[in-house]
Amino acid sequence: MESMTEPTPVGAAEAPPPSPDVPAIALEGVAKTYRSGREEVRAVSRIDLEIAQGEFFSLLGPSGCGKTTTMRMVAGFEDPTEGTVRLKGADVTRVAPDRRDVNMVFQSYALFPHMTVFDNIAFGLRRKGTPADEIRRRVGEMLELVELSGRERTKPGRMSGGQQQRVALARALVNRPSALLLDEPLGALDLKLRQSMQMELKRIQRDVGITFVYVTHDQGEALTMSDRIAVMNNGSVEQLGGPRQIYERPASRFVAGFIGTSNLLSGSVADASGGLVTFPAGDGGAVCATAEAAVGATVEVTVRPEKIALHTARPDGAGTRSRVPGTVREVVYLGASTHYTVALEGGGPGGGSAAPELTVYTQNAAGTDDGPVRGDRVWLEWSPEHSYVLPA
């Protein structure tokens, strides 16, 4: 039970039982403009987002696109210039951070250096007036969850980056908030620890069933962990969808370029029939895509590197597959796979522009001999459904 002196935070689970389809977090036309002197920075422009309860939601985007600002408006550290922030349906736009039922895991952890691990984790519970024995029990459970049992008397300064990260996570999770906000929590860790912490975070999120809002600029991280991703650019959401959708059906050139390595090809449609369009590419090659477009229209397609097959001679067969000739510029052997960079011949379809280069990933299955080497002429081939036409 909460003590009487500390009122229940807005949006807390103890409030009227929320129906499961009320979004844990809703942003309605939220915008933020930073003003300093005469200078104005539009950090976030009119974002609309609904994040479902129990969802692992990622905000993904390049540096400076407004991810942290969005997160800080949900936590209550920044006042939105426009719009409404809702937690479980309740308007919290003007509610102070200590009265909001969300907790934040800071990129720099922001642990209290003068307190032990135990006191760090117990901080939120003590502020809410939780009885001492319950605090002891819940902090103990949390330490077990993040595998730090026995370290409660340690000061954060004497722990490794990964351990501090887990303390920061436990300190937020122990309060059982309706949503946990994580701002690039793995940013400071090395690759190996990062990967194991990704698994760990995902496991914890499944175990406790709390909504996670995860900020990252690492697209691999977002793709592996999220239920849904919002790709942000310049303060607005470019695309909202599941990892697969975002990866395979990017809504814009920006998303296609930002998520994974993508190959962009464009040209004017030479043939359109039966839901297939074809345009020339390279020297005597052609790109086929499943799309509706008029002959003569300019289309732009993306192809993922792993969808492309590499041949040393012109592949034969029906004309519904994309076939493009090129010269190998770069071969990167990575053990399980090899990455090729292939320059198209004939100046590319764009006319004046430099010859486009395509990236191709091939799996190194057992028994295959050495593939093409630098300077070899090759043919690239892929099926039309993998030529994803970008919306104009």
Place this chain on the structure above:
Amino acid sequence: MTDERRPRLAARAAPYLLVAPAWLWLALFFVVPIATILSMSLMSGNLYEGYSLTWEFGNYAAAIGTYWEQIGRSLVYGACATVLCILIGYPCAYWIAFRGGAYKNAYLLLLLLPMFVSFVLRTISWKAFLADEGVILGTLKGIGLLPEDAYVLNSAVAVVFGLAYNFLPFMVLPIYAVLERMDHRVVEAARDLYAGPVRAFTRVVLPMSLPGVFAGVIMTFIPTSADYVNATVLGGAHNTMVGKVIESQYLVNNAYPMAASITFVLMAVLLVGIFSYARALGTERVMEASAR
């Protein structure tokens, strides 16, 4: 064997050689004067017949017996001025560090500006400031808020205020240094974890800034309790501090051994005070208690 050892010896000696100038400096300007005063404090004689080291421990008994009142008063005034400095200086440092924005350095300069004026002159200007019919008292009396015979000058209050005024920057600067370096996200984390502004301050900002307060207390308490200018200029005849006693024993009475032993008594008292203060405040237990 020796071939291998020689470079290692040089490598081991290098740090000592590097700090040698610092040690020499300390020896010359700290150890030598202290040793001189210590031996002086155990001498007997007078200016005309000369002084000789006779291990005259009675000097100490005489110093304490005669001047315990001034020593005690100095410590009390120093402590009051230090507390006043914390009460004024902490909010000041906090405001500059957290709210100063782009003008932090300008505010610090404003704080330090009085230091460009001679210490004695500043104190004398307070004399005019606090005079019975001066800016403050005169005005207050004029509008009837104070009785006509009210005074501040030549009282303990004037001395403590003068001391606090003169040494305020020594309190503000170390606290500012700690607050300025503090990661603001730690404060946000406290707010995020259901602490209101007051709790965030008492549980996080204040305990984290204690090292700065500690440094500030040392930097104000020691010089304020040893100061004699403020007591002389603002305190009048009844509020003599030990610094004044030492000065007149040295320069007026030429009673060097007595002056030296008072100096040592004061030093000993301050050292004991600082060490017990450090033990009380510096231990982790106090910090942990504040975490609750």
